[in-house]
Amino acid sequence: MESCLANRLSRFIDLTDGEKKFVRYMEEDERDLTRRKSIVTIGDRVEHLWVLKFGWVIARSREAGGRSSILRIYLPGEVMGLSEIGTGTAIHSIEMLTDGCICPFPRSAVAEMYDKTPRLAALLTSLGSLDQLDLRERVFQLARLSAVERVSHFLLTLQDRLALANSGRSRRFHLPLTNAQIGDYLGLTDIYVGRILKDLVAAGHIVVEQRHVTIHDAESWAEEVGYRTIFGRIDTSWYPDPPG
Amino acid sequence: MESCLANRLSRFIDLTDGEKKFVRYMEEDERDLTRRKSIVTIGDRVEHLWVLKFGWVIARSREAGGRSSILRIYLPGEVMGLSEIGTGTAIHSIEMLTDGCICPFPRSAVAEMYDKTPRLAALLTSLGSLDQLDLRERVFQLARLSAVERVSHFLLTLQDRLALANSGRSRRFHLPLTNAQIGDYLGLTDIYVGRILKDLVAAGHIVVEQRHVTIHDAESWAEEVGYRTIFGRIDTSWYPDPPG
DNA sequence: CGGTCCCTTGAATGTGATCAATTCGAGTGG
DNA sequence: CCACTCGAATTGATCACATTCAAGGGACCG
Numbered sequence: 001m002e003s004c005l006a007n008r009l010s011r012f013i014d015l016t017d018g019e020k021k022f023v024r025y026m027e028e029d030e031r032d033l034t035r036r037k038s039i040v041t042i043g044d045r046v047e048h049l050w051v052l053k054f055g056w057v058i059a060r061s062r063e064a065g066g067r068s069s070i071l072r073i074y075l076p077g078e079v080m081g082l083s084e085i086g087t088g089t090a091i092h093s094i095e096m097l098t099d100g101c102i103c104p105f106p107r108s109a110v111a112e113m114y115d116k117t118p119r120l121a122a123l124l125t126s127l128g129s130l131d132q133l134d135l136r137e138r139v140f141q142l143a144r145l146s147a148v149e150r151v152s153h154f155l156l157t158l159q160d161r162l163a164l165a166n167s168g169r170s171r172r173f174h175l176p177l178t179n180a181q182i183g184d185y186l187g188l189t190d191i192y193v194g195r196i197l198k199d200l201v202a203a204g205h206i207v208v209e210q211r212h213v214t215i216h217d218a219e220s221w222a223e224e225v226g227y228r229t230i231f232g233r234i235d236t237s238w239y240p241d242p243p244g
Numbered sequence: 245m246e247s248c249l250a251n252r253l254s255r256f257i258d259l260t261d262g263e264k265k266f267v268r269y270m271e272e273d274e275r276d277l278t279r280r281k282s283i284v285t286i287g288d289r290v291e292h293l294w295v296l297k298f299g300w301v302i303a304r305s306r307e308a309g310g311r312s313s314i315l316r317i318y319l320p321g322e323v324m325g326l327s328e329i330g331t332g333t334a335i336h337s338i339e340m341l342t343d344g345c346i347c348p349f350p351r352s353a354v355a356e357m358y359d360k361t362p363r364l365a366a367l368l369t370s371l372g373s374l375d376q377l378d379l380r381e382r383v384f385q386l387a388r389l390s391a392v393e394r395v396s397h398f399l400l401t402l403q404d405r406l407a408l409a410n411s412g413r414s415r416r417f418h419l420p421l422t423n424a425q426i427g428d429y430l431g432l433t434d435i436y437v438g439r440i441l442k443d444l445v446a447a448g449h450i451v452v453e454q455r456h457v458t459i460h461d462a463e464s465w466a467e468e469v470g471y472r473t474i475f476g477r478i479d480t481s482w483y484p485d486p487p488g
Numbered sequence: 489c490g491g492t493c494c495c496t497t498g499a500a501t502g503t504g505a506t507c508a509a510t511t512c513g514a515g516t517g518g
Numbered sequence: 519c520c521a522c523t524c525g526a527a528t529t530g531a532t533c534a535c536a537t538t539c540a541a542g543g544g545a546c547c548g
Contacts, residue, residue: 129330143431187387235332
């Protein structure tokens with residue numbers, strides 16, 4: 001099974017042959033992109049969704065006054081473009097954070113899904129709903145958590161998400177973001193992010209070397225900063241039966 | 245047409261008879277609720293979606309340390325529960341902000357929609373996508389805007405959203421939120437919200453009396469604080485054809 | 489009348505931003 | 519092998535936006 005989407009979706013439901021075929025069709029097209037390469041520019045019409053095969057991708061808002069923030073970090077296996085499907089126009093940009101590979105498939109394929117593979121359609125709806133939960137958590141964090149808490153939650157969440165992507169939690173992971181980008185994600189300045197990371201290292205929570213982070217005791221750290229994972233399983237009980 | 249959902253959906257597509265019937269079925273059940281009445285408590289299983297017929301509703305996150313924030317304000321005609329559909333479990337609470345009326349319909353009805361009224365399913369997907377856009381904008385605002393800008397954007401956005409709900413923009417509207425609640429929505433303290441509102445009044449942007457706000461010159465104010473509406477139309481071009 | 493809820497005002501405090509200078513490191517070209 | 523550059527991390531000093539704490543006032547309601 002070389003399909004990373006099938007791989008990911010299989011965590012939730014056992015795909016039928018028809019569904020597998022459809023997934024393959026969605027991943028038919030494949031594009032390798034290099035770091036900083038733009039996928040969507042603000043104002044673009046968006047006629048596709050994308051599966052991110054590997055690499056990291058960010059969605060960013062740019063606004064007046066040079067202020068902008070990173071709205072979403074996409075990890076391998078995730079579906080990109082769900083927030084643009086409604087309007088068909090990008091109000092945020094999407095670009096490669098690292099080298100990587102994406103599989104575009106037309107938005108109209110979603111219409112087909114309703115008919116041919118309704119469970120996949122339901123799954124896509126569920127993924128959109130998870131994106132909403134993540135955004136809500138971020139709203140809370142930005143609104144009510146201190147800078148230290150935000151950085152801590154950020155790293156702990158990343159560890160959890162990477163565990164999902166790589167099917168296996170590891171204490172050490174690659175973090176291809178600059179301090180400035182972390183700041184854009186968390187609503188902080190690059191300088192302050194640097195100071196906080198230094199403090200966290202001093203406190204013995206993490207080790208940082210060459211864009212790699214090692215988390216020492218995730219459990220107790222999570223406890224300390226009030227972090228709890230939100231990646232509960234998807235509930236498929238309401239899904240329609242697979243055809244055939 | 246007394247159905248507010250049908251009313252709302254009709255802004256996007258002309259409903260067929262079959263679709264109208266389905267919408268009516270979704271709104272069959274109807275519950276009047278009073279202010280502060282809880283609809284969903286954190287941890288609840290969520291087997292329904294709801295259409296808000298009238299009144300205001302808020303989704304709130306509660307966390308350790310008494311800190312919490314308001315994640316979503318639902319206005320009449322909007323669909324509630326889209327962020328819970330994926331996990332089937334509430335990690336945020338939902339409660340009435342004012343007296344109002346909601347129409348619950350089972351999540352399983354969505355599965356039916358894929359088959360019977362795929363365009364409604366697509367519309368629901370689109371609505372979820374709009375919710376994402378709104379959340380993304382809020383992430384940006386919380387991350388990068390000053391308190392004055394946040395309050396300004398908040399009021400201007402509300403005016404735009406109410407215009408959609410009431411089909412008609414008006415300079416004056418009811419704002420059933422306390423300063424503390426506005427603060428929970430914007431990541432500020434009640435006290436500072438009060439000060440800012442006072443400043444905005446002094447600057448001649450708004451008038452506030454008895455929980456009612458009048459916006460003087462929305463255009464120039466929006467210009468001044470860099471606000472732009474994100475409520476672009478829904479793009480239905482990819483929707484499947486209606487059956488029959 | 490007391491009680492609750494909400495808004496208001498003032499003064500002090502602190503978290504995180506801002507500004508500016510330096511250091512570090514990887515890559516490049518001589 | 520050594521200069522050079524460019525991007526990023528670091529450090530110190532200062533500043534300000536928003537919070538916190540505390541007290542008082544107004545509206546509503548039993």
